[in-house]
Amino acid sequence: MLSVENVTSSYGRVEALHGISLHVDDGEIVTLLGANGAGKTTLLHVISGIQPITSGSIRFQGTPFERLAAHVRVALGISQVPEGRQIFAPLSVADNLRLGAWSRTDDDEDIATDLARVCTLFPALKALSEMPAGALSGGQQQMLAIGRALMAGPRLLLLDEPSMGLAPNLVDQVLAAIRALKDDGLTILLVEQNARAALAIADRAYVLETGRVTLEGTAKQIQADSRVREAYLGV
Numbered sequence: 001m002l003s004v005e006n007v008t009s010s011y012g013r014v015e016a017l018h019g020i021s022l023h024v025d026d027g028e029i030v031t032l033l034g035a036n037g038a039g040k041t042t043l044l045h046v047i048s049g050i051q052p053i054t055s056g057s058i059r060f061q062g063t064p065f066e067r068l069a070a071h072v073r074v075a076l077g078i079s080q081v082p083e084g085r086q087i088f089a090p091l092s093v094a095d096n097l098r099l100g101a102w103s104r105t106d107d108d109e110d111i112a113t114d115l116a117r118v119c120t121l122f123p124a125l126k127a128l129s130e131m132p133a134g135a136l137s138g139g140q141q142q143m144l145a146i147g148r149a150l151m152a153g154p155r156l157l158l159l160d161e162p163s164m165g166l167a168p169n170l171v172d173q174v175l176a177a178i179r180a181l182k183d184d185g186l187t188i189l190l191v192e193q194n195a196r197a198a199l200a201i202a203d204r205a206y207v208l209e210t211g212r213v214t215l216e217g218t219a220k221q222i223q224a225d226s227r228v229r230e231a232y233l234g235v
């Protein structure tokens with residue numbers, strides 16, 4: 001579904017990604033692990049079109065992607081849940097969700113179906129729909145950020161550290177929701193520092209270190225790797 005080939009990207013003169021290659025196949029959860037500053041967010045931004053690519057290529061469902069504007073990529077089926085959630089705090093939960101669908105050109109009925117699906121996945125959002133989003137707890141805001149991204153009707157969902165700052169029971173809830181999305185047919189690229197949580201639901205994993213992929217394999221292989229166990233799992 002997604003293939004990233006030898007991608008480099010820079011901030012000014014400083015190169016942050018030094019030739020990244022990875023792929024995500026239909027229906028997979030692929031997780032991208034790495035410490036602070038490894039380049040995880042930069043890579044997601046390059047895929048979604050927020051951060052320019054310097055060289056390399058990106059294909060999504062066979063279409064060359066790297067020169068398309070971000071909103072075109074959304075329309076073609078990629079939606080991102082940003083780091084730190086970035087919900088619109090003064091707006092209601094319902095309005096945050098509606099904004100997720102702003103770029104859609106299909107009819108209102110399809111959008112209403114997706115809204116119902118988000119409310120089934122996250123029943124709390126339905127109960128809180130008229131509340132200002134800023135009044136929600138961290139876990140609820142994360143669910144809202146995911147719900148908003150789903151309202152764009154994606155085929156591939158990019159998630160940037162959805163477990164960040166959440167209490168352990170909420171981490172489990174968010175992960176269960178991500179797992180349910182996969183079971184529903186969605187393809188997912190999951191960025192996490194919480195390697196243990198991410199590997200528990202992922203099919204495959206990549207480890208990113210200072211702008212390079214240093215390890216890749218099935219979630220089982222990565223979980224068993226002694227370097228990962230030491231550096232990311234604290235074993």
Ligand SMILES: Nc1ncnc2c1ncn2[C@@H]1O[C@H](COP(=O)(O)OP(=O)(O)OP(=O)(O)O)[C@@H](O)[C@H]1O
Pocket residue numbers: 011016034035036037038039040041042043083193
């Ligand atoms: N806007 C920016 N301007 C300049 N340098 C940046 C900018 N954003 C990120 N960088 C640098 O690019 C590198 C990769 O950062 P990035 O945010 O992609 O890492 P990350 O893996 O997402 O880290 P974290 O786990 O902290 O979110 C780091 O060295 C960072 O300092």
Ligand SMILES: [Mg+2]
Pocket residue numbers: 040041042083160
């Ligand atoms: Mg980041």
